[in-house]
Amino acid sequence: MLETFNFRVILEYLPLYWKCLLATLWLSGGGLLGALVVGVVACAMRISRSKLVSTGAGIYIESIRSTPLLAQLYFFYFGLPSLGIPMSEEATGVLALTLNSGAYMAEIIRAGVQSISYGQIEAAMSSGLGYFQRMRHIVLPQAVGVTLPPLLGQAIVLFKDSALLSLISIMELTRAGQIMTSERFMPAEGFLTTAVFYLLIYYMLKGISGWTQKRLIFREAR
Amino acid sequence: MFAIHFTQLMQTLPFFLKGLWGTIAISGLSLLAGSLVGLIMGIIRASRYKTLRMVLGAWVDLIRGTPFLVQIFIAFFILPEVGIQLEAFPAAVIALSNLSACFICEIIAGGILAIPSGQREAATASGLSSYQQLRYVILPQALRVILPPLVGQYVLLIKDSSVVSAIGVLDVTRVGWLTVQRVPEGLLVFGLVGVLYFVICYPLIQLSNSLEKRLTVVTTRL
Numbered sequence A: 001m002l003e004t005f006n007f008r009v010i011l012e013y014l015p016l017y018w019k020c021l022l023a024t025l026w027l028s029g030g031g032l033l034g035a036l037v038v039g040v041v042a043c044a045m046r047i048s049r050s051k052l053v054s055t056g057a058g059i060y061i062e063s064i065r066s067t068p069l070l071a072q073l074y075f076f077y078f079g080l081p082s083l084g085i086p087m088s089e090e091a092t093g094v095l096a097l098t099l100n101s102g103a104y105m106a107e108i109i110r111a112g113v114q115s116i117s118y119g120q121i122e123a124a125m126s127s128g129l130g131y132f133q134r135m136r137h138i139v140l141p142q143a144v145g146v147t148l149p150p151l152l153g154q155a156i157v158l159f160k161d162s163a164l165l166s167l168i169s170i171m172e173l174t175r176a177g178q179i180m181t182s183e184r185f186m187p188a189e190g191f192l193t194t195a196v197f198y199l200l201i202y203y204m205l206k207g208i209s210g211w212t213q214k215r216l217i218f219r220e221a222r
Numbered sequence B: 001m002f003a004i005h006f007t008q009l010m011q012t013l014p015f016f017l018k019g020l021w022g023t024i025a026i027s028g029l030s031l032l033a034g035s036l037v038g039l040i041m042g043i044i045r046a047s048r049y050k051t052l053r054m055v056l057g058a059w060v061d062l063i064r065g066t067p068f069l070v071q072i073f074i075a076f077f078i079l080p081e082v083g084i085q086l087e088a089f090p091a092a093v094i095a096l097s098n099l100s101a102c103f104i105c106e107i108i109a110g111g112i113l114a115i116p117s118g119q120r121e122a123a124t125a126s127g128l129s130s131y132q133q134l135r136y137v138i139l140p141q142a143l144r145v146i147l148p149p150l151v152g153q154y155v156l157l158i159k160d161s162s163v164v165s166a167i168g169v170l171d172v173t174r175v176g177w178l179t180v181q182r183v184p185e186g187l188l189v190f191g192l193v194g195v196l197y198f199v200i201c202y203p204l205i206q207l208s209n210s211l212e213k214r215l216t217v218v219t220t221r222l
Helices: A007-046 A051-065 A069-082 A089-114 A118-126 A131-168 A173-184 A187-221 B002-011 B013-045 B050-065 B068-082 B088-113 B117-125 B130-167 B172-182 B186-221
Strands: none
Touching: A007 A051, A007 A089, A007 A131, A007 A173, A007 A187, A051 A089, A051 B186, A069 A089, A069 A131, A069 B130, A069 B172, A069 B186, A089 A131, A118 A131, A131 A173, A131 A187, A131 B068, A173 A187, A173 B068, A187 B050, A187 B068, B002 B013, B002 B186, B013 B050, B013 B088, B013 B130, B013 B172, B013 B186, B050 B088, B068 B088, B068 B130, B088 B130, B117 B130, B130 B172, B130 B186, B172 B186
16 A cells, blocks of 8 residues: 555645645634533533523433434534524534533533532632632632543544534545545545544644643642 | 424334444444453553553554544545455444444553552462452452443443444434435434434433442442
């Protein structure tokens, strides 16, 4: 295989890969931002005292976690038009990534918030702090330390999951490999180049994740 | 209109059951193979053979750093170029087994390394061979740490198996995709697909949660 491996064609397609890499980053970045917002809201609803709100959030979280992203993606891709809601492929893809990761992030944030012992909140209350002051000064600073590593892990999963968007014909990294396969019949060159680009970003994200973990441990040791 | 589509969908129910069987077959085979290979890989990963450990670690990183969709395209399109001709089904099982083996490997290694070294020393002092140590001392205790994330990993495996529909393997997602071409009611079709996955995955997630609670109680009691 190696003697027929065609680096020249890869060079020829490099501008396409570059464009597709940017698209992947853009799509997963959008999904990540959306998922953080959805995650915070869903978490707040899940731990709310109102039974109705909490159950609603629970149904959302559990049904997302029990079904594959690809089925969710197709659900929106084929489902929204039949409801008469026209949406571009990109918007559908980002929506699916957002709702999917949002459910996981809600659980991560909930675990972080609940990891703070109730005594601290009682102490804050008896010091006369209001709800937002307690959140701002007591709960959140500690919760961030617990939630940041799994949140970054989820961000990596989200970034890799964005490959599925190629199946609803969105231009992104995996799609570039498919294009090279269908135009030049070179699946090896196409998909291995795609894999290399994913790995580059993966190692970068993993490095950031390791660095923050070290920083967090250091901060706690101080 | 909706009612017509609903009856149409009900008529295709046997087709969905066939897809369900496909999903169960692929996940079941990959679960068995992945657990077995993952166990062996995990034991090596926690052993003292440094080169083997590093090679395995690099492979696990490569697999964890690329999307499963890309891996399955590589298994399906590129292995034939090096002379390994595979049908879609075996290619899917191999790719999925490999993916789960890599994740299970880390879970097993983490479980083994969580056992205090005094246990191993005591076993050595009692004259147990290294196989006996592993079989009677280390693994039974490590199982407590391993089991909850292992069941969680099986849920991920079942959900990831939806991706193999991209190379035409007949599973639930593929059946949904084929059905939606004839019954243009995406919400209904992929709602059904989601329900089928939910029925399998939700009990497993609950099992993983309850295992986590039960096994943690046991360790603190000791």
